[in-house]
Amino acid sequence: MFNEHRTRLASLYADKPGHIIYISGAAVSHRYNTDFEYPFRQESNFLYLTGVQEPDFALILVPITGAYHLLSPRRDAMFAVWMGFVRTQDQLKQAYNPDHIHFTDELGDLLASLKPESVHVINDTDAARVSELGYTPDQSILADALAWCRVIKSDGEKAELRKAANVANIAHREVMKSIRPGMNECELQAIHEFTCTRSGMRHQPYSGIFASGKGAAVLHYVDNNRVVDENDLFLLDAGAESNGYAADITRTYPANGVFNERQAAIYDICLNMLDSCIADARPGVEMEELHLKAARLLLEGFLDLGLVRGEVDELMEANIFALFFPHGLGHFLGLDTHDVGGYPKGVDRIDRPGLRYLRARRLLEPGMVITIEPGIYFIPALLEPAFENPEQARFLNVESLRGYLDFGGIRIEDNLIITEDGHENLTDVPKSRADIEAWMRG
Ligand SMILES: [Mn+2]
Missing domain, CATH: 3.90.230.10 (Creatinase/methionine aminopeptidase superfamily)
Structure with a gap:
């Protein structure tokens, strides 16, 4: 189902070689300045494209090749102590089936290898991250493109x-x-x-x-x-x-x-x-x-x-x-x-x-x-x-x-x-x- 959704979105970019899509998933949010975590809810567009229901992930889609890169957070041993098991990259790849898996802190290297002309994003936070890394964000199309996809249910x-x-x-x-x-x-x-x-x-x-x-x-x-x-x-x-x-x-x-x-x-x-x-x-x-x-x-x-x-x-x-x-x-x-x-x-x-x-x-x-x-x-x-x-x-x-x-x-x-x-x-x-x-x- 998620593959079908990514293909549907990619089809809208058929005339845009050199353009790629970057979306970060939701993070955990806390009650004011405390360590109380609200129940996690993935951001809907990210969920639509990935099925990932855990915090701090991101994705890159290359519409012209169909390549799906999933970026997972780098977790340390203390995370395992407090929050639960830390899965290896191989296990995550098995679970979510991306073409390539990276850590989120490798986004810069990934972009450097893809050399995109422009990076499509849906919000200011993602746009800022893309700019910070020296690439041109484009916020003009992606949200509408996702809405177009999501209106007709698979x-x-x-x-x-x-x-x-x-x-x-x-x-x-x-x-x-x-x-x-x-x-x-x-x-x-x-x-x-x-x-x-x-x-x-x-x-x-x-x-x-x-x-x-x-x-x-x-x-x-x-x-x-x-x-x-x-x-x-x-x-x-x-x-x-x-x-x-x-x-x-x-x-x-x-x-x-x-x-x-x-x-x-x-x-x-x-x-x-x-x-x-x-x-x-x-x-x-x-x-x-x-x-x-x-x-x-x-x-x-x-x-x-x-x-x-x-x-x-x-x-x-x-x-x-x-x-x-x-x-x-x-x-x-x-x-x-x-x-x-x-x-x-x-x-x-x-x-x-x-x-x-x-x-x-x-x-x-x-x-x-x-x-x-x-x-x-x-x-x-x-x-x-x-x-x-x-x-x-x-x-x-x-x-x-x-x-x-x-x-x-x-x-x-x-x-x-x-x-x-x-x-x-x-x-x-x-x-x-x-x-x-x-x-x-x-
Ligand atoms: Mn109602």
Whole structure:
């Protein structure tokens, strides 16, 4: 898989003889000025090209010959005492399969032997290192080239994403059947993370959101320390990570196992937004089309409930949907949860409420992996000013909406691989009300 990734990147440099690529991997980082080490996470581009999941490595690629040089840190005996076994260069070569292996302190000699015209890098640190050694760094292409490669997933990557999704599916089901009013949100986080860790996935791809009641209306809620009430909805947005590849799943359900009437009505609108967008997810479709479709379904649902007034078209034009659905419909998913490539060069964000935060704006193609995650929230910080703004308030049933300010929010999120003729949905966690309630009954 990593060989395939390097070949894909090298193909973009076919017209650049004399140009080579240098990327340093991640180092260990510490908590302030202490010797406490944060869990190590390889830099995603380096991981994509090498599979190396240990600190202080670097690589040189020579696109025109395809040569892959791996540079490993020189470890001394004390490293072995404190940190673990030190592998020989031969053992590292066996493990990672480079064409050539060197120590990182031999970078100067390696560059001297390659005599590159220019050295492509992705960041200032690598650029400075290259300059220091007397060569010309070029930071203008490589990051975009890597994003281009990473947007279309290889078969190996799809397999990792399926593994991550499978474990996240199990963890979500586990929490869904364990929740009881009176539990603290952090207990539910513990169940999620325990389930992932027990399955061998020791790292989370992002800080999970375990939000009950009003906390569910905070888009990136991470307090995760409130006691869940009897009548709360509980929103869980958390995944799992398999060899660096992320799952990112969200479900929302009643803490006591049964949706009340008000929750059910809003939930069904959100689920309809999700299901309709998923049904349309196929090559040739644009993310913003799907976003606008979801927005329209939200407004139609709210008109039926009498929460907004007017014609759907004028409500769309006035961006009323963005008061309740202020984030983007979805994003690319891969080595990073909000994966690279959402905005290729020349494509700008849409300056419109709601769509402004869309993290991907491009035609869907086979091999892309996306999330679809509509949400409906009652966020006082957005609604209260809108109640006072005549331009917006004329579309709102202010009196009814005031009764929803303690509702919180609902988000439902699935992960899809776009295929030749549609998509493969990686997420398998109950999402219809009937399925959720049945699963929670056990
Ligand atoms: Mn997401």
